[in-house]
Each structure stands twice: as structure tokens, then as C-alpha cells.
Amino acid sequence: MLEKIKKAGFEAYFVGGSVRDALLGKAIHDIDIACSSYPAETKNIFPRTIDIGIEHGTVLVLENGHEYEVTTFRTEDVYVDYRRPSRVSFVRSLEEDLKRRDFTINAFALDEESYVIDKFNGLEDLKNKILRAVGEPSERFKEDALRIMRGLRFSACLNFTIEEKTFSAMQDHAELLEKISVERSFIELDKLLQAPFWKQGIRYLMLSHAYQYLPFLQDSLIKWEKMLADLPEDFVFSSSEQAWGAVLLYLGIDKTAPFLKKWKTSNDFQKTVEKMLAIYKLRQERKADKADVYRYGLHLMLLVEELRQAQGLTVDFERIKTIHANLTIHHKHEIVIKGRDLMAELQLKPGPELGKLLNQIEEHLVAGHLVNERTAILDFVRKELEA
Known part of the structure; x- marks a missing residue:
């Protein structure tokens, strides 16, 4: 992938969480590539592409049976809703692109020879298990308030301590979470709860006061403490x-x-x-x-x-x-006789009585009072009808 883009005369690097996880020896899932080629130029390099976020510079490349998100180096203008930039500008500079990342451990770039480009001392933070915002923390969270929830989730997943200035900015801007879509916040909190160090994530959730700005979680501090x-x-x-x-x-x-x-x-x-x-x-x-x-x-x-x-x-x-x-059965679909069989064998008609008989059959099978065989079930129904 990288070689093809470079042969076309552009820069290209693996970026984001896949680089971080590779450095931590974790399994890699989604592979993101950042490059200096603009979307139209990227599409000219690869025969099979899908425009999944073309306005943001992202093209999905289908290559060798895999999918790769390839995004042009970019900078972002003022964020108008604490989540999305008012405008995205494509650039040819890797460093300008990395400046807009959320945390230093997510701001690596990896070239085709496995050389790590680290502009913000992320390798040191990775070594020391520290989560630190790229550049000025307040700016990062004002740009995208969801980064607060992402930070809590990373702490829970990686067992990282959130750096003091970064955490202080999370506290200062926690109220901005009210402006973030509930679906986005759910995804982050859901991942946090299933993380191996979820308790640490919840402690940070409480200390940051972020819970106060999430649905139905206001004034729930004592209840979270009880859970912990x-x-x-x-x-x-x-x-x-x-x-x-x-x-x-x-x-x-x-x-x-x-x-x-x-x-x-x-x-x-x-x-x-x-x-x-x-x-x-x-x-x-x-x-x-x-x-x-x-x-x-x-x-x-x-x-x-x-x-x-x-x-x-x-x-x-x-x-x-x-x-x-x-x-005897684990689901009603396993019952060997259906309603149509009872209608055919016993001249029953559709209606409440038939439904009642089917429920009785199911209950007796579950209780172990009836075997799941056609003859046995028909005999049972005949007795019920005679009663």
C-alpha cells in the first residue's frame, strides 16, 4: 500500500490507533493511512476505491482482499459545534496533519520500513503509560468534546494515567459533552465499561464530572461509588x-x-x-x-x-x-408438531383454543412431562380436548 503511493510521488504512512497498538504488541484491527496525495490523486493510484468521506479527504481503498482508509494530510478550521470542523483543508505536510490528533499516543506515523515518526514525544508517554493531549489540551477538547470520553476510554483500555494538565482541561470542558450526540458518547462509554481497567475509567469519569453531562447520570456519584x-x-x-x-x-x-x-x-x-x-x-x-x-x-x-x-x-x-x-426443547421451533398439524389431524380451527393448546404443549415439554414425539403430543392434545 505505502509503496504504491510513494511510487506515485507522494508521502504515505500508517497512522492512528493501529500504530499505537502495534507498538504495544496488541492486535491490530482497522488500518488507517495518511498521505500527501489528494483524494482524486489517491483514486488514480488504485483501481478499486469507494468515497466514504471524500469531503474530509478519506477514500476507502480495496487492495489484496483488504480495506484501507486512506486520508489526505489535512488541517481543520474552527469547530462550530464542538465536534465537526467548519472546514477541512488538505495539505502536503505530515506534521501539520499530526498536530490535529487528540493524544500523543495516537499521533504516531509509521513508514514502510517500520520507522516511527514521533513529533510529540508519544513514545515516552507510551513507555510511561501516560495519556497526554497533543499541544494545548483545552484547544483539543474545545475542537472535539468527544475526545474527553475517548480519553476516559483509553485510560480504561490501556491502564494509562491521564496527565495532569490534560485531565484539568477535561474537567474544565466536561460540560461540552452535552453538545455531543448521545450515540457517540454511548459508543465510548460502552467500550470503557467493557475494558479490562474499566474501574479506572469510571473513577476518571467521576473525577472529571463528565457523568453530570450524560443522559440520566446526573447526581449519580454515590451510586457509581457503590458499584466500584x-x-x-x-x-x-x-x-x-x-x-x-x-x-x-x-x-x-x-x-x-x-x-x-x-x-x-x-x-x-x-x-x-x-x-x-x-x-x-x-x-x-x-x-x-x-x-x-x-x-x-x-x-x-x-x-x-x-x-x-x-x-x-x-x-x-x-x-x-x-x-x-x-x-426437552430449547426453543418452540424444535417442537415436532405445529398448529397446522393439529388442524389437519384433529380438525381444529385457528383461534384462541388452538393457541392455548400450543402453549400447553410447550409448557409440558419444558417441564419434562411430555416427550417431543408426534404420537405422544397428539395423544396429549386428544386428552385435553376430552377433558
């Missing part, structure tokens, strides 16, 4: 749903849907978290039975047990797994 105190330091959430279920639990949110809708989450996500909280509530009252395991599924049941274990409560991992393994 209850869960072990080495506990890591297994999924996004488990993490947000715990947040709702500790925040004392009774109505799950309005809270998660405010955070612009999907309906499926809301339903999953609601189910987790329902499981948690029933487990506070009693042990799970066959009907519970069938209704909610093994995965969610075990996620709740993990949370209970972290809280020091009694758990039933093996019992729940055994119940699930011994269920």
Missing part, C-alpha cells in the same frame, strides 16, 4: 448487555426502556438488558427452574450468575447448565 466498591478490582464484564445491566442495577433505574432509549440503543439491546434484570430479580428471590432457563436462555442466565458471583452472592452455574442440557 461492590465489584472486585479484577472483575471484567463479559458483554455490553451485562455491563449496562449492572449500571442500571446500581443506578436504581426501574424503567429500563426509557433510560436505554435516551442513550439511543437498539430495541434488541433494550430487550436483552431488560431480560437480564428480570433474571437478576428472580434470582434474588429463588433458584432458577426449568421454565426460567428455557425462557431466558443459558447465555443470559450465566451472565447474571457472573454478576452475582462478583457481588459475593450465591451462584448456581452447574445447576443451570444441567437444567439447560436436560431440557
Whole structure:
């Protein structure tokens, strides 16, 4: 990739998080390339490209079965909404491009010979596990307030300490988060909660007062502190749903849907978290039975047990797994007889009575009182109809 761009007479470097992760020995996901070629020039170099952000200088290049985001070196004008620049100017200078990056550990450039270009002492910060804004911190956060949430997330993911001046600027500009789209803030907080050092990220969230400017989190300090105190330091959430279920639990949110809708989450996500909280509530009252395991599924049941274990409560991992393994059916689609079969065999008509019979069949199969065989189910229905 880099060689092709350079052969065409331009500069090109790997930049951003992929360089940072490579230096840290972490797995690399998205690979970003910055170059001195303008978008039209980049498109002339590669036969297969897609305009994904052409106004910002970004072209998606399809090469050798991979996708690469290739962006022209650029500078940015005044930010009008604390998120997007009023204008982007393409430049031929790598240093001018790197100046607009958020943190020093994200402002590296890597050439084709694996030489690291470090204009802001990011290698030293990487070595010392310090998160420091590029240039003047206040300017970086006024340009893009989401960088505050990104900083908290990086701290949680990397176990980095936020440099004093950078953190002070986060505190000073935390109120600007109200101007950021909820979807963007959710993505960062979601990643923070699932990070290995999420507790550190939450502590910074509290100390920066950023939580005060996020949906439904105002005046929640004591509740966050309770969550941090209850869960072990080495506990890591297994999924996004488990993490947000715990947040709702500790925040004392009774109505799950309005809270998660405010955070612009999907309906499926809301339903999953609601189910987790329902499981948690029933487990506070009693042990799970066959009907519970069938209704909610093994995965969610075990996620709740993990949370209970972290809280020091009694758990039933093996019992729940055994119940699930011994269920006659795990989903209604597995039932060998459908409504149309009952109508054909027993001359039943569509309606409430048929629906009631199908529910009875399902309940008896789950309870283990009926085998999932055609003859057995038909005999059961005949007896119900005669009763």
C-alpha cells in the first residue's frame, strides 16, 4: 500500500490507533493511512476505491482482499459545534496533519520500513503509560468534546494515567459533552465499561464530572461509588448487555426502556438488558427452574450468575447448565408438531383454543412431562380436548 503511493510521488504512512497498538504488541484491527496525495490523486493510484468521506479527504481503498482508509494530510478550521470542523483543508505536510490528533499516543506515523515518526514525544508517554493531549489540551477538547470520553476510554483500555494538565482541561470542558450526540458518547462509554481497567475509567469519569453531562447520570456519584466498591478490582464484564445491566442495577433505574432509549440503543439491546434484570430479580428471590432457563436462555442466565458471583452472592452455574442440557426443547421451533398439524389431524380451527393448546404443549415439554414425539403430543392434545 505505502509503496504504491510513494511510487506515485507522494508521502504515505500508517497512522492512528493501529500504530499505537502495534507498538504495544496488541492486535491490530482497522488500518488507517495518511498521505500527501489528494483524494482524486489517491483514486488514480488504485483501481478499486469507494468515497466514504471524500469531503474530509478519506477514500476507502480495496487492495489484496483488504480495506484501507486512506486520508489526505489535512488541517481543520474552527469547530462550530464542538465536534465537526467548519472546514477541512488538505495539505502536503505530515506534521501539520499530526498536530490535529487528540493524544500523543495516537499521533504516531509509521513508514514502510517500520520507522516511527514521533513529533510529540508519544513514545515516552507510551513507555510511561501516560495519556497526554497533543499541544494545548483545552484547544483539543474545545475542537472535539468527544475526545474527553475517548480519553476516559483509553485510560480504561490501556491502564494509562491521564496527565495532569490534560485531565484539568477535561474537567474544565466536561460540560461540552452535552453538545455531543448521545450515540457517540454511548459508543465510548460502552467500550470503557467493557475494558479490562474499566474501574479506572469510571473513577476518571467521576473525577472529571463528565457523568453530570450524560443522559440520566446526573447526581449519580454515590451510586457509581457503590458499584466500584461492590465489584472486585479484577472483575471484567463479559458483554455490553451485562455491563449496562449492572449500571442500571446500581443506578436504581426501574424503567429500563426509557433510560436505554435516551442513550439511543437498539430495541434488541433494550430487550436483552431488560431480560437480564428480570433474571437478576428472580434470582434474588429463588433458584432458577426449568421454565426460567428455557425462557431466558443459558447465555443470559450465566451472565447474571457472573454478576452475582462478583457481588459475593450465591451462584448456581452447574445447576443451570444441567437444567439447560436436560431440557426437552430449547426453543418452540424444535417442537415436532405445529398448529397446522393439529388442524389437519384433529380438525381444529385457528383461534384462541388452538393457541392455548400450543402453549400447553410447550409448557409440558419444558417441564419434562411430555416427550417431543408426534404420537405422544397428539395423544396429549386428544386428552385435553376430552377433558
